[in-house]
Amino acid sequence: MGDRNFQSGILRLVYLSLLKHFGYQNWWPVDWEYHKRKGTNPFDEVVIGAILTQNTSWKNVEKSLKEFKRKGKLSLKFVKEAPYEVLQELVKPAGFYRQKTLYLKEVADFIFSLKGRIPKREELLKVRGIGRETADVILLYAYNQPSFVIDRYTLRWLQRFFGFSADYEGAKRFFENSLRPNVPVYKEFHALIDELAKRYCTKGKPKCEICPLKGSCKEGNLRKERGG
DNA sequence: CCCCAGGGACATT
DNA sequence: AATGTCCATGGG
Numbered sequence: 660m661g662d663r664n665f666q667s668g669i670l671r672l673v674y675l676s677l678l679k680h681f682g683y684q685n686w687w688p689v690d691w692e693y694h695k696r697k698g699t700n701p702f703d704e705v706v707i708g709a710i711l712t713q714n715t716s717w718k719n720v721e722k723s724l725k726e727f728k729r730k731g732k733l734s735l736k737f738v739k740e741a742p743y744e745v746l747q748e749l750v751k752p753a754g755f756y757r758q759k760t761l762y763l764k765e766v767a768d769f770i771f772s773l774k775g776r777i778p779k780r781e782e783l784l785k786v787r788g789i790g791r792e793t794a795d796v797i798l799l800y801a802y803n804q805p806s807f808v809i810d811r812y813t814l815r816w817l818q819r820f821f822g823f824s825a826d827y828e829g830a831k832r833f834f835e836n837s838l839r840p841n842v843p844v845y846k847e848f849h850a851l852i853d854e855l856a857k858r859y860c861t862k863g864k865p866k867c868e869i870c871p872l873k874g875s876c877k878e879g880n881l882r883k884e885r886g887g
Numbered sequence: 888c889c890c891c892a893g894g895g896a897c898a899t900t
Numbered sequence: 901a902a903t904g905t906c907c908a909t910g911g912g
Contacts (some may be wrong), residue, residue: 686893715895719910720893754909758895790895810893826901853893862891 673820674844674874677851680871681735684850687800688717690724690733699734705801706735706770709793710762711753722752738767747859762788778801791827799849807831808849812856819860819878 687708689701704724711720726749727733731741738746744759750756759802763878769778783794791809798806809830817833818824825833838844859870867879 678906710892711893714892714907715894716892716910718892719908722910753893755894755907758907762895788895792894796893808893812893821903850893857893 669875670834674848674851674876676871677855678847683853684847684854686695686846687796687852689826692726692727693733697732697734697872699732702801703735703738704733706766706797707733707763709796709801710759710766710788712751713755713793714746715754719753721751726752735767735770739771745812758788777804780806791831795831799845803842805835805845806841807834807838807845808833810849810853812853812860815862816852816856816860819865820872820875820876822877 664847676752685688687705689704691701693699694701694704707727708720711723711849724733725875730744730749731737746763747756747760750760753759766789769783769786778798780794783789783797784791788795794807795806799808810828814825814827814830817830834845834848838848855870855872859866859872865878867873867876870876870879873879
């Protein structure tokens with residue numbers, strides 16, 4: 660994995676290939692119409708969603724976001740002002756609701772303490788409830804900073820496609836050293852990898868035979884040679 | 888019944 | 901640094 664040109668070349672090809680296969684994913688999903696109507700900030704929805712989706716399917720997050728719209732407001736101001744008991748009921752469908760309610764409060768306080776300033780990654784990581792992935796999600800999708808997001812899907816794909824296992828920071832460096840700091844590309848690439856992992860590079864038995872990257876994937880070719 | 892989901896905190900080794 | 905455990909709802 661030492662050849663930088665090889666890395667950037669293959670990653671670029673992977674990106675274009677996934678984009679062609681799946682089309683634009685347009686992450687992070689935000690209800691623009693709602694925010695226009697209510698005078699709230701789409702930024703808040705990204706931050707709230709980033710906490711709610713921790714180890715949770717997006718379907719369950721959507722249920723919670725709907726509750727926010729129905730019984731309160733989808734804003735950090737509401738998160739800050741609402742009683743813990745009220746907030747907890749709205750978070751419930753997203754699971755881990757006691758933790759996540761606490762995390763939402765902590766994150767809202769932190770965001771307000773910034774007074775509009777864009778936080779450093781290290782600052783975000785000090786906040787309770789913000790780990791590495793959530794920090795990168797907030798930087799990339801809420802603040803539009805070129806911070807590449809890694810998750811379990813990405814690590815699994817790296818392991819199979821290149822045959823090497825990286826930790827979070829190692830994988831992050833790999834992408835950021837291989838790609839220009841391009842916010843729209845970072846956003847789209849992460850979403851595309853997740854789509855690939857959900858549909859083809861699955862946790863159980865991967866569907867290598869019909870994978871859009873089957874030609875260049877190390878694991879896929881090994882499976883082919885083994886005949887299964 | 889099982890496993891999994893757009894993680895993170897905390898304890899243990 | 902690496903690993904284990906807990907958190908919790910909802911779908912397959």
